[in-house]
Amino acid sequence: MPNETSGERLLARRYRLLTHVGRGGMGTVWQAHDEVLGRDVAVKEVILPHGLTDEERAVHHKRTFREARTAARLGHPGVVTVYDVVEEDGRPWIIMELIKARSLDQVIKQEGPLDIRRAAEIGRQMLAALHAAHQAGVLHRDVKPSNVLITGAGRMGERAVLTDFGIATASGDATLTQTGLVMGSPAYIAPERARGRVAGPASDLWSLGVTLYAMVHGKSPFERSEPMAALVAVISDEPDPPEKGGRLTPVIEGLLRKNPDQRMDAIEAGALLDDIVRQETIDTQRTMAVEYSPDELPGRTLPRPGETPGPEPRDVPGSDAMSGRPDELTRFDSPAELAALAGAAPSAAPADATAREEAVRDDPADDRSEEHT
Structure with missing residues (x-):
């Protein structure tokens, strides 16, 4: 079957593909309709690079099935829900919760940098989802604004949802990453991963820190014109001071410590983010005079x-x-x-x-x- 799947396609005799929702490095996401349960869903079509050997193709398929198992067992409101995974045409398709929302990356590009309270609220929701994943032995390894969906209308009703656990790893799973290949987005990847070392929960927290920086400044401090230059910057360069960070500055600086052993942990970061949201809310309240x-x-x-x-x-x-x-x-x-x-x-x-x-x-x-x- 060609990559550009027809909208009339009925996948696994159940999921009717309708329209494109988005495209990423690991595949295309479709809006589809579940003919059995009568609900709309999202279907991730895994598109593999050209020139792969049969062995490499099998490795990618295993990774996709693992992604489905990883995300499905989390069961957290901050993580997109996985309903099913099916195999057709010799490859897996992941059936997920359909969230009609912009990505955080789109929000930043369309609206510009976020205010401190809004960034802190989104950040603490992301942190809660990551902490739940880490407690379950799961690492995301590709936390970035394009993998965060923002739902709800208005700042007080927004919900941040982490998606695309396509390169996630779980405790007990053998690594499926090819030797010498670093998976993830260079401008958001942690220094230890850029050096090829073992990733841990602190690696996801680094990426969260870069995402917080991007929310208030509009882009990652390690963004460069070439991917390799971004990796070199992550390893060698100190990020520019978060001049627009305001009360987020201690959180950003704590999460962007290059040594993972010295990096701020989830508990401390969560407490600081909670304080920021609470304090910002109190500061914006006004007392009305009663005559x-x-x-x-x-x-x-x-x-x-x-x-x-x-x-x-x-x-x-x-x-x-x-x-x-x-x-x-x-x-x-x-x-x-x-x-x-x-x-x-x-x-x-x-x-x-x-x-x-x-x-x-x-x-x-x-x-x-x-x-x-």
Whole structure:
């Protein structure tokens, strides 16, 4: 079957291929319809490079089946769900959850760099998905903006979903990467992997750090015109300081330590990202002023209809339970004070403490025999 599959194709007598969704280094993703369950799905068509031997082709097929098993066993809302994997025309096809959304890479290109809070929120969702994968013994090994789907409308309702575990490895699986071949995107790959060393969870965290940098700066700090130049930069060059990182700067710098043993771990990074999101949310809140009329001020009891107003309640020392100060009183002594608390300018405010006491004694509505101070 040719790579450009007909839209009338019925895969495995069940999945009808409809339209292209995207294309990557490991294949083409289609929107398809599951004729059995009556739902739309995404189908990844694995397209192999030309000139491969039969043995190399078999290795790629095994990798694809492993990808399906790896992603299917995660079961995390931040990881695209794998429903099925079928073999047709001598190669595997992966049936996945269809997520109609832009990639993070598209969001950055269309909208420009993200604000700090939005980047931190997306970053912590990515980190949660990676942490769940690492707990299950799974490495992604190709974390980058084009492998993150952003769903939902508006910043508060966005969901970040990691996709394309095409070169993931799982604990207990023999390596399927050919000797001397580095799989992944050069501008996002970790230094230890660029050197051909064994990858670990810290390698995914490096890629997350580069992705955070790209979210607030628009591109990876190691982006170069040639892939080999990008690999050399990852190994040899220190990234440019994250000048637009704001509160994300400690996270980015911690994740981009070249020595994986000194790199910030998921727990510390997650705590910092949580604090950023929480603090940014608090800082953007505004307190609305509530206006009261003098008769509606807190602490003033209003008479019911038909009821004759009684004398003002006497002040009792120690009654201010909220303040915790037993000698402080809560009292509205005069119309001038009421007007001031209501936001209006008093018509005749007492000039000093002596005038205030005289005003209180001359008030016929005040039957108190002594003044509490």
